[in-house]
Amino acid sequence: MKKAAVVLVLLVLTGWAIYDAFLQKNNFEKKIGGMSNSQAVEGLEVGNRAPDFALRTLNGEEVRLSDFRGKKVIVNIWATWCPPCRAEMPDMQAFYEEYKNQGVEIVAVNLTKSEKNSEQVTRFIETYGITFTVVLDEKGEVSQRYQAQAIPTSYVIDSEGIIRNKMIGPMSKDWMMEQMKQID
Incomplete structure (x- = not known):
């Protein structure tokens, strides 16, 4: 019984970790896609705010x-x-x-x-x-x-x-x- 409970807890934690990683990736992509000018870091990489001149x-x-x-x-x-x-x-x-x-x-x-x-x-x-x-x-x-x-x-x-x-x-x-x- 204890082994089954431990396995169940491990499965739930693994599932949660996978879900959390997927959710964070999607939130990152949404943040980049909808990032406002004031939130973006100035720089020359994709996703950066272009330096003004x-x-x-x-x-x-x-x-x-x-x-x-x-x-x-x-x-x-x-x-x-x-x-x-x-x-x-x-x-x-x-x-x-x-x-x-x-x-x-x-x-x-x-x-x-x-x-x-x-x-x-x-x-x-x-x-x-x-x-x-x-x-x-x-x-x-x-x-x-x-x-x-x-x-x-x-x-x-x-x-x-x-x-x-x-x-x-x-x-x-x-x-x-x-x-x-x-x-x-």
């Missing part, structure tokens, strides 16, 4: 990443001299044209410090017909903060400012569309 456009207008809170944002770190960056720009523009009225923004952070001059950036934007937001990282602070070791490097950020994915290398329109579907 302020940079200027070619027109001198200050743009902050936090200005786009409430929209899904792709932060793309690039340079005019970078072949993979050049390759992804037509897809980025096509994607932006299709999604800009659906609460989606692209913030292209140019590594201005690595350019010959800002005129190069202006010519590039005109040549490629870029209409999304382009900001100048003149001191390299944002590219350093976002750990862009290779370019292009892109971060997919949800409407709450939470990083949902990171891509090193050129993005395709299909990849960007899939990212937006995943964070709906």
Whole structure:
């Protein structure tokens, strides 16, 4: 009788431990999925709040990443001299044209410090017909903060400012569309 009671207690405790572990995993996933901006830790990993930054456009207008809170944002770190960056720009523009009225923004952070001059950036934007937001990282602070070791490097950020994915290398329109579907 004592052995049966001990076995029963062990079974109940094992079942409870499994249930508790499953419940905690689900609660963690729900917490990440529904994490508000104030609860998330700032960082560069998926599930972190994206670090805010302020940079200027070619027109001198200050743009902050936090200005786009409430929209899904792709932060793309690039340079005019970078072949993979050049390759992804037509897809980025096509994607932006299709999604800009659906609460989606692209913030292209140019590594201005690595350019010959800002005129190069202006010519590039005109040549490629870029209409999304382009900001100048003149001191390299944002590219350093976002750990862009290779370019292009892109971060997919949800409407709450939470990083949902990171891509090193050129993005395709299909990849960007899939990212937006995943964070709906």
